[in-house]
Amino acid sequence: MSLAIFDLDNTLLNGDSDHAWGEFLCDKGIVNAEHYRQANDYFYQQYKAGSMDIYEFLEFALKPLAEHEPAELEQLHQEFMQTTVAPMMLDKAATLLQKHRDQGDFLLIITATNRFVTGPIATALGVDDTLATDPEQIDGRYTGKVSGTPCFQSGKVARLNAWLAQTGHSMENSYFYSDSINDKPLLDLVSNPVAVDPDERLKQVAEENGWPIISLR
Secondary structure (H helix, E strand, O other): OOEEEEOHHHHHEOOOHHHHHHHHHHHOOOOOHHHHHHHHHHHHHHHHHOOOOHHHHHHHHOHHHHOOOHHHHHHHHHHHHHHHHHHHEOHHHHHHHHHHHHOOOEEEEEEEEEHHHHHHHHHHHOOOEEEEEEEEEEOOEEEEEEEOOOOOOHHHHHHHHHHHHHHOOOOOOOEEEEOOHHHHHHHOOOOEEEEEOOOHHHHHHHHHHOOOEEOOO
16 A cells, blocks of 8 residues: 545635635625735735745734634535535546546645635545644634644655654655645655646756656546
8 A cells, every 4th residue: 555645725726725714704704805815916926936034924824714603614515515625626626536546546635724614625636644743732713823734845755754744644656746845845755756737846846856746637
């Protein structure tokens, strides 16, 4: 059994679920649309440039979770899945996941986007496990803070190493699929790095290193 690791946003999905959740909150009137959309776009551009301060972003992104009851958030997320995430699903991504399933591989999503947003998406994709940035919860409510190490850049490697120690899985003949230069630390670690519809910087790195470049779009 090999470990097949997948980034989520703009890799298995045709879009970014984190940014899209912010847009959804604006459209629903849950947040101040003008100010929130401006900040949401600002952080997304930073992310794409590889220069985002993850703690600054999480302070922004997790705040709405702390301001609403879990039951309300769950209802909102169900609507978000139907209206926003479903159109982002890619047939070629489902085929790729099935290919690794058929090979007997263990399917793992590693995403910087928080677990509240990504957990149901990973379930819908049918992967075996997910590592995501974990929002802190106390007494069943979100606090607006992050719990543990954010699953971002080198944090993905740290979280994966901890997971490997807990589960006993091996990195031998491992795969990692990603679109983003932010994931270079983990792409450097696996046996089979694959650039998926990569951003310009990752495309250049992939070409320099002879990594496969594929499209799921």
